Amino acid sequence: MAVSDSSADRHDAEKEALSSAQHAAQLAGEFMGFGALLRRWRKAAGVTQLRAARALGMGERTYRKIERGATPPRFSRPQCEALAAVFELDRDERHALLLYNVGTSLEPSDAAGHPELRRALRLLMDRQMPSPSYLTDRYWNIIGFNTAMAEWWPWVMEPGANLIRWALTSTEARTQFHDWRKHAAAYVKILKFALATKDNDEELRQLIDDVQKDPDVRHIWETQEELSESRDGHIFRMNVPALGWEPVEVVSHVLYPASMPDCRFVVITWVELPEAAQQQEALDDEGDATASAGGGLEHAQQRARERASEANRRRKAHALTDRLVVDSAEEAARLAGEEGIPLPVLSKLMGPDCQLTLSPSQHSVIWAIEEAPGEWAISQVDAYAVAVRIPRAALIDEARAEMKLLTRAVLPVAPDEAVDRIQQLLPQLEQRIVLLREIWRDLHEQDPSLPYIWEPADEV
Known part of the structure; x- marks a missing residue:
C-alpha cells in the first residue's frame, strides 16, 4: 500500500511539474519572440486573428501558429505595410516590424515634409562650429549647412546645390581638390553603390546620367568597378578660397540621423596634431634663432612669415560665428547695417527664395535663404565669393551696377589704397586676357570650324 501511495505522489509531482513547465512556456510566449510581439500589437488594436491573417494573405490557422511561436516565413514589405495599417502601429513599431522581416529600415523620409526635424538638425550643425557641416538628402541635394560650410564652400547656398554634381562636374571642385581624379573615383563608387541598392530609382538614374555627360567622369565610370557606401573617414587635401587658397587637410565624418535615416549628416574637421604642432613650432623657433645667430636672417624672416600666414589661416577659420535664423527678409537685410545696400537683381539671378544685401563697411554680403515659411537662414560671406558665383551677371546690363558695387567692396576702403590695388590687378587681368x-x-x-575671336589689333 505504501508503494502505491508513493507512485501516486510521484505521478502527481510529475503532473504538477509538467503543468508548471507549460505555464512557464506560456508566460515566455507572452513576453518573448516575434509571435508574442504580434499578439501584443493585435490585442492592443482590438483585432481578431482572422482579420490579421487576411491582411497578410494567409489562413487563420497559419497565422495562429506564428503567434504561438512557430517560425514564420519572413513577411514581405507589402505584408508588413498591410499589417502595420491594421494594427495601427506607430513609427517605431513599424520600424521594428520592417527590420525583423525585410531586414531594412523605413522607407526614405521626406525631408521637406518634416521641417521640425530639419530645424533640430540645423541646431546640431550650428554646434559644430567652426567645423563645416552640412545635411544632404538621399540624392546628395544640400538641405542644410552651417556658416563655416557656407564660408568655405559658397556653392552650397545655390538653389539646387548637389554634392555629387559639384564634385564631379564643376571646375571649382577640380581646382580645389588635390588629385581630383582620385576623389572623382570615390564619388563614382558611391553612385555605383546607390545604383546597386535601388536601380529602379529615376532620380538617381537622372543624376548618374547628368554627371556622365562629362567625358572624364564617364571614363571613370566605365573603368571603375568597386562600390563604396560613403566617404566616412576619408582625408581630403584641398585649397579653400576662404583660407587664402592655402592647402588644408580635412577629414569627413558621415552620420545617418535616426529621425531621417535616408539623409547624411556630414562634419568636416581638420587633420592636425596640436602637441606635435607645438613641438614642431618650438623646434622651428630654435632653428630660426640659430640661423639668425649664424647670419641666416633672411631664412628666419621667411619662416616667421610662413608661421604668420598659418596663424592667419587658423584665425579666419575660427572667427566664424554661429549661423543665424531670422523671421523675415527685412530682418535679414538689417543685419547688413544702416549702410546696407540691397542687391535685388543679383538675388534673382542667384535663385528663388534668396536675398543678398551688401555691407560695404564689412566688405561682405548678408546671404539669406528662406528655408521654410518665416525662417530665413543667414550666412555672411565675402563680397568676392558672391561675385564669382554668378560671373555671367557682369554681362547683363541690369546687373552691372550691382556687380560694380560688389567689386568696389572687394577693394580697400581708402581711395588711394583702392587705386593702388587696381593698379596691381589690371596688368595681371590684362595679361590673362x-x-x-x-x-x-x-x-x-x-x-578652323571653331569660331574665331576678334582682337583689338584686327581693327587697326
Whole structure:
C-alpha cells in the first residue's frame, strides 16, 4: 500500500511539474519572440486573428501558429505595410516590424515634409562650429549647412546645390581638390553603390546620367568597378578660397540621423596634431634663432612669415560665428547695417527664395535663404565669393551696377589704397586676357570650324 501511495505522489509531482513547465512556456510566449510581439500589437488594436491573417494573405490557422511561436516565413514589405495599417502601429513599431522581416529600415523620409526635424538638425550643425557641416538628402541635394560650410564652400547656398554634381562636374571642385581624379573615383563608387541598392530609382538614374555627360567622369565610370557606401573617414587635401587658397587637410565624418535615416549628416574637421604642432613650432623657433645667430636672417624672416600666414589661416577659420535664423527678409537685410545696400537683381539671378544685401563697411554680403515659411537662414560671406558665383551677371546690363558695387567692396576702403590695388590687378587681368585670346587663336588654327575671336589689333 505504501508503494502505491508513493507512485501516486510521484505521478502527481510529475503532473504538477509538467503543468508548471507549460505555464512557464506560456508566460515566455507572452513576453518573448516575434509571435508574442504580434499578439501584443493585435490585442492592443482590438483585432481578431482572422482579420490579421487576411491582411497578410494567409489562413487563420497559419497565422495562429506564428503567434504561438512557430517560425514564420519572413513577411514581405507589402505584408508588413498591410499589417502595420491594421494594427495601427506607430513609427517605431513599424520600424521594428520592417527590420525583423525585410531586414531594412523605413522607407526614405521626406525631408521637406518634416521641417521640425530639419530645424533640430540645423541646431546640431550650428554646434559644430567652426567645423563645416552640412545635411544632404538621399540624392546628395544640400538641405542644410552651417556658416563655416557656407564660408568655405559658397556653392552650397545655390538653389539646387548637389554634392555629387559639384564634385564631379564643376571646375571649382577640380581646382580645389588635390588629385581630383582620385576623389572623382570615390564619388563614382558611391553612385555605383546607390545604383546597386535601388536601380529602379529615376532620380538617381537622372543624376548618374547628368554627371556622365562629362567625358572624364564617364571614363571613370566605365573603368571603375568597386562600390563604396560613403566617404566616412576619408582625408581630403584641398585649397579653400576662404583660407587664402592655402592647402588644408580635412577629414569627413558621415552620420545617418535616426529621425531621417535616408539623409547624411556630414562634419568636416581638420587633420592636425596640436602637441606635435607645438613641438614642431618650438623646434622651428630654435632653428630660426640659430640661423639668425649664424647670419641666416633672411631664412628666419621667411619662416616667421610662413608661421604668420598659418596663424592667419587658423584665425579666419575660427572667427566664424554661429549661423543665424531670422523671421523675415527685412530682418535679414538689417543685419547688413544702416549702410546696407540691397542687391535685388543679383538675388534673382542667384535663385528663388534668396536675398543678398551688401555691407560695404564689412566688405561682405548678408546671404539669406528662406528655408521654410518665416525662417530665413543667414550666412555672411565675402563680397568676392558672391561675385564669382554668378560671373555671367557682369554681362547683363541690369546687373552691372550691382556687380560694380560688389567689386568696389572687394577693394580697400581708402581711395588711394583702392587705386593702388587696381593698379596691381589690371596688368595681371590684362595679361590673362591676352593669354586667353592666344589660346583661342591656337585652337582655331587647329580646328578652323571653331569660331574665331576678334582682337583689338584686327581693327587697326
